[in-house]
Amino acid sequence: MEEAALVRNVTEFGDNALVSAYLEGNETAFEVLMTRYQGRLANYINGILHDYDRSVELCQETFIRVFRNAHRYQGKYQFSTWLYRIATNLAIDELRRRQRKGRFFLYNIMELFSRDERPMPLPDRRQSPDLTYDAKQQRLKLKTAIDSLPEKYRLAFILKEVQDLSYEETAQVLNISLGTAKSRIHRAKLLLREKLSDLL
Amino acid sequence: MNCEQIHELLAESLSWEWDEEVMRHLKECHECSKFCDDLKTLAEMTADLQNEEPVPPEFQNQVFYRLSQSRGAKKFVTPIILILGVIAAGSFYWYGGDKTEPDWAPASSASAEVQLNDELEGETTFLEVEVDSSPEGGYILRLPSVIRIKHSNLHEESYITNVSH
Numbered sequence: 001m002e003e004a005a006l007v008r009n010v011t012e013f014g015d016n017a018l019v020s021a022y023l024e025g026n027e028t029a030f031e032v033l034m035t036r037y038q039g040r041l042a043n044y045i046n047g048i049l050h051d052y053d054r055s056v057e058l059c060q061e062t063f064i065r066v067f068r069n070a071h072r073y074q075g076k077y078q079f080s081t082w083l084y085r086i087a088t089n090l091a092i093d094e095l096r097r098r099q100r101k102g103r104f105f106l107y108n109i110m111e112l113f114s115r116d117e118r119p120m121p122l123p124d125r126r127q128s129p130d131l132t133y134d135a136k137q138q139r140l141k142l143k144t145a146i147d148s149l150p151e152k153y154r155l156a157f158i159l160k161e162v163q164d165l166s167y168e169e170t171a172q173v174l175n176i177s178l179g180t181a182k183s184r185i186h187r188a189k190l191l192l193r194e195k196l197s198d199l200l
Numbered sequence: 201m202n203c204e205q206i207h208e209l210l211a212e213s214l215s216w217e218w219d220e221e222v223m224r225h226l227k228e229c230h231e232c233s234k235f236c237d238d239l240k241t242l243a244e245m246t247a248d249l250q251n252e253e254p255v256p257p258e259f260q261n262q263v264f265y266r267l268s269q270s271r272g273a274k275k276f277v278t279p280i281i282l283i284l285g286v287i288a289a290g291s292f293y294w295y296g297g298d299k300t301e302p303d304w305a306p307a308s309s310a311s312a313e314v315q316l317n318d319e320l321e322g323e324t325t326f327l328e329v330e331v332d333s334s335p336e337g338g339y340i341l342r343l344p345s346v347i348r349i350k351h352s353n354l355h356e357e358s359y360i361t362n363v364s365h
Contacts, residue, residue, distance in 0.1 A: 031260060034259075034260055034263065035260075038255050038259055038260075039253075039254055039255055042253075042255050043253060046253075047249075052253070056255055056256060056259065059255065059259075060259065060262055060263045060266065063263050064263060064266055064267055064270070067267060068267075068270075135248075138245065139245070139248060139249070142245050142246065142248075142249065143249070161243070161246045162246055162249050162250060163250075164250070167212075182212060185211070186208065186211040186212070189211050189239060189242065190211070192242060193235075193238050193239070193242065196242065196245075199241070199245070200237075200238040200241050200242065
């Protein structure tokens with residue numbers, strides 16, 4: 001009973017308190033942090049890489065780095081900002097590595113042939129079956145449009161609009177100024193508006 | 201307020217309380233009104249992307265497994281560092297202490313090879329050597345289980361902060 005109460009209490013902790021609890025030897029705090037962020041983070045990385053299995057691996061790597069370096073976390077930024085920053089760097093490194101190695105996945109090959117109008121929709125494992133055909137098409141078009149954005153706009157847009165981070169957090173994750181973050185997100189919206197003009 | 205300023209305000213946030221001037225502009229300016237509607241639709245569509253696909257059920261177990269693996273590998277760190285230290289000291293003596301080099305010596309580099317024991321090799325094909333200890337900027341080199349190190353300033357600048365597998 002006591003253990004169950006402890007777990008229940010820990011789940012109510014804020015992120016910083018959970019990190020402190022973990023540093024004091026409470027591994028449950030670690031699990032709670034993972035449970036809190038694992039889905040969001042894996043989907044965030046997948047939004048960049050479009051490789052779900054690799055995204056899950058990188059999400060795990062993110063947590064491993066966080067846990068190994070938890071003693072260095074000083075609460076200067078929010079915990080989520082730190083987490084997203086590590087994940088973003090890992091995802092970007094992965095993209096660079098793929099570019100260097102010339103590993104073109106089907107997705108990238110299609111992108112080469114048609115940057116803005118991909119002729120064939122890729123199967124999307126994330127779509128729930130109850131979505132209508134039109135909703136699926138609309139979602140696919142949106143994702144395609146987001147993917148076609150230049151990287152700096154895409155990352156800022158995904159963090160702010162899809163992951164629902166604040167402008168300040170987005171700027172901190174990307175290590176850019178607040179003004180630059182706002183400008184990139186603004187630019188991303190303008191580009192998306194152009195690309196999705198048939199839907200809007 | 202001109203259209204450009206209105207666009208900037210709208211792009212920054214659609215949820216704030218607009219003052220009368222903005223509202224009046226939106227009523228009178230078809231272009232800005234359309235821009236506002238487009239951004240609202242875009243925000244609604246984007247919110248739909250937040251639906252998450254759950255991670256695999258074994259996700260957390262795999263994290264703990266990988267962590268335990270790296271902890272297990274830590275016992276190899278000290279011997280490896282000791283070996284590297286001996287090699288570094290040797291190369292320092294070679295280049296710094298004794299200036300007379302034998303004819304067969306390499307011109308400007310020292311090298312080392314570290315072979316891990318069979319126990320570790322049996323479990324993994326690669327070692328991960330964390331070159332930079334910074335959590336945000338650090339990167340990990342995946343190396344074969346035999347590490348060969350060749351560096352001209354091995355004794356001065358080269359160090360390995362973490363080795364895991």
